[in-house]
Amino acid sequence: MDGLRLHARATAPIPLDAELEVGAGELVALLGPSGSGKSTLLRTVAGLYRPSAARVACNGEVWLDTARGVDLDPQRRHVGLVFQSYALFPHLSALDNVVAALGHLPRAERPARARELLALVHLEGLEARRPAQLSGGQQQRVAVARALAREPAVLLLDEPFSAVDQMTRQRLQRELAGLRRALRIPILLVTHDLDEATALADRICILHRGRTLQAGPPADVMQRPASAEVARLVGLRNLFRGRILGHEPPGATGERGRTWLGWGELRLEVHPRPALAVGTEVEWVVPPGHVVLHRRERPSRGEHENPVPGTIADLLVLGETMQVDLRPHADPEAVIAFSVPTHVGHRNGLAVGVSATVSLLADGIHLLPG
Amino acid sequence: MDWQALELTILLGIWTTAILLPFGVWLGRVLAWRDFPGKAVVEAAAALPLVLPPTVLGYYLLVALGGASPIGQLYRQVFGHLPVFSFEGLVIASVIFNIPFTVQPMQRAFEAIPREVREAAAVCGMSPWRSLLRIELPLAWPGILTALVLTFTHTVGEFGVVLMVGGSIPGETKTIAIAIYDRVQAFDLAAAGQMALFLLLLSLATIAVANAYTRRVLRH
Numbered sequence: 001m002d003g004l005r006l007h008a009r010a011t012a013p014i015p016l017d018a019e020l021e022v023g024a025g026e027l028v029a030l031l032g033p034s035g036s037g038k039s040t041l042l043r044t045v046a047g048l049y050r051p052s053a054a055r056v057a058c059n060g061e062v063w064l065d066t067a068r069g070v071d072l073d074p075q076r077r078h079v080g081l082v083f084q085s086y087a088l089f090p091h092l093s094a095l096d097n098v099v100a101a102l103g104h105l106p107r108a109e110r111p112a113r114a115r116e117l118l119a120l121v122h123l124e125g126l127e128a129r130r131p132a133q134l135s136g137g138q139q140q141r142v143a144v145a146r147a148l149a150r151e152p153a154v155l156l157l158d159e160p161f162s163a164v165d166q167m168t169r170q171r172l173q174r175e176l177a178g179l180r181r182a183l184r185i186p187i188l189l190v191t192h193d194l195d196e197a198t199a200l201a202d203r204i205c206i207l208h209r210g211r212t213l214q215a216g217p218p219a220d221v222m223q224r225p226a227s228a229e230v231a232r233l234v235g236l237r238n239l240f241r242g243r244i245l246g247h248e249p250p251g252a253t254g255e256r257g258r259t260w261l262g263w264g265e266l267r268l269e270v271h272p273r274p275a276l277a278v279g280t281e282v283e284w285v286v287p288p289g290h291v292v293l294h295r296r297e298r299p300s301r302g303e304h305e306n307p308v309p310g311t312i313a314d315l316l317v318l319g320e321t322m323q324v325d326l327r328p329h330a331d332p333e334a335v336i337a338f339s340v341p342t343h344v345g346h347r348n349g350l351a352v353g354v355s356a357t358v359s360l361l362a363d364g365i366h367l368l369p370g
Numbered sequence: 371m372d373w374q375a376l377e378l379t380i381l382l383g384i385w386t387t388a389i390l391l392p393f394g395v396w397l398g399r400v401l402a403w404r405d406f407p408g409k410a411v412v413e414a415a416a417a418l419p420l421v422l423p424p425t426v427l428g429y430y431l432l433v434a435l436g437g438a439s440p441i442g443q444l445y446r447q448v449f450g451h452l453p454v455f456s457f458e459g460l461v462i463a464s465v466i467f468n469i470p471f472t473v474q475p476m477q478r479a480f481e482a483i484p485r486e487v488r489e490a491a492a493v494c495g496m497s498p499w500r501s502l503l504r505i506e507l508p509l510a511w512p513g514i515l516t517a518l519v520l521t522f523t524h525t526v527g528e529f530g531v532v533l534m535v536g537g538s539i540p541g542e543t544k545t546i547a548i549a550i551y552d553r554v555q556a557f558d559l560a561a562a563g564q565m566a567l568f569l570l571l572l573s574l575a576t577i578a579v580a581n582a583y584t585r586r587v588l589r590h
Contacts, residue, residue: 048489048492074492085484089491101494103495103496149494
């Protein structure tokens with residue numbers, strides 16, 4: 001079995017109910033608010049924390065199995081770990097920090113290999129500097145080089161970009177994306193930054209209060225959250241409550257079936273979900289990208305698809321995009337959030353208090369299970 | 371100048387410091403990084419000599435190491451004489467009396483090493499021994515040096531415990547601090563003044579050199 005597998009159950013001191021799989025060459029982001037147990041899971045993989053019941057295996061080798069009394073020391077697990085604080089050895093040069101993790105090589109070969117690794121992270125010429133003489137971004141690179149030095153079976157990154165400024169962060173993220181193409185090992189990235197997770201990860205795994213709630217490609221999780229809890233955790237704002245009105249079976253002419261969703265006075269067309277009984281109360285989401293503004297002066301085609309009239313409750317211009325909050329007449333408590341290019345907003349005369357109509361694209365509407 | 375007393379004093383300082391170095395590193399690390407039941411009691415016991423009058427400590431040591439106690443009797447069986455009023459007894463007393471001066475600076479020094487740095491050493495594949503030698507000791511070194519200097523100078527200057535446990539036997543237990551007292555009792559203020567000045571300068575120089583060195587280490 002290639003890749004990393006983790007199961008953990010515990011009630012105290014940190015409650016855990018987590019399952020995680022990271023394939024070889026795959027980058028999985030463990031995403032959750034602070035205190036959700038992300039770092040605890042990472043430390044469990046590294047052997048720095050032991051939940052009361054857990055199993056960790058990597059490439060078929062069991063590192064931890066509390067049921068069978070297996071618990072390898074961190075030294076024997078072959079993980080590369082980049083700490084949030086980098087945890088460089090402050091009294092050693094950048095070169096010696098990397099050499100320190102090269103204990104598996106003959107002594108004479110270590111400096112040359114350390115130089116190669118530092119070159120890989122673009123630190124040529126800075127080998128003799130101590131951590132205190134390096135910038136935050138450079139320190140992070142030393143930490144990455146040191147983590148790779150052991151030729152790890154898995155690479156663990158604990159909020160590796162949180163301590164650097166925005167510019168450096170973007171550059172380091174690009175470098176990581178480049179670096180991972182050369183690595184054929186599982187990479188587990190812990191972050192609380194949704195944008196970072198969606199930008200870098202093949203899959204994201206949502207963690208809340210020690211429980212893994214959903215894992216999948218970022219677009220899937222964002223568009224089809226498994227629960228209202230996940231929808232809230234990934235910051236989906238368009239979360240509403242409706243009622244199943246009825247189903248229409250597929251037509252004989254190849255026309256696909258549909259389900260009708262009641263939302264206040266409105267009747268919305270959504271993907272067919274015949275399993276849901278008529279009258280069932282459901283929560284549903286629509287990602288902002290599937291909310292389309294109707295042109296106010298010149299209605300056009302496609303506007304028959306779930307038109308929702310409302311009043312603009314709030315506008316926020318952020319550079320080239322305008323974020324719009326629309327209060328639908330159907331549900332005066334609710335707010336539909338979406339964004340349009342700023343020039344489109346201006347051309348359509350969007351302003352607070354103005355009436356506008358949007359279409360909620362049926363493809364984007366996702367009914368939450370349970 | 372009582373050269374015999376001076377030599378004895380320096381020897382006592384070296385022995386005490388040498389014995390307390392590994393003990394202090396061990397106990398300092400344990401107290402800095404581990405939690406265990408009774409830790410507060412251990413910490414309090416290790417700090418006790420700081421607040422206890424030297425005569426009180428000296429009294430208990432005298433009783434504990436004397437011929438009436440099991441420890442004293444066992445010691446006599448093994449070594450042929452009682453530990454009290456001997457150089458070995460002086461070393462034992464001095465070690466116990468100096469525990470807080472060794473352990474506390476070392477404990478603070480180990481506490482100052484971030485947990486992640488120690489964990490990073492383990493994740494890098496370093497064995498606990500290698501981590502101790504390559505990472506922990508170099509990082510704690512300024513604190514360890516401070517502890518050793520404090521212990522040494524404090525041993526050199528100790529009076530009460532030494533007098534209680536050792537008496538004042540020339541060449542065996544008569545340290546320079548006691549020699550000074552002795553000279554003053556004999557109204558030989560010139561000799562007392564000479565030795566007092568020497569002790570003052572020695573202590574001042576040791577601390578100054580250690581501080582300068584520590585600052586240099588910390589800067590790099």
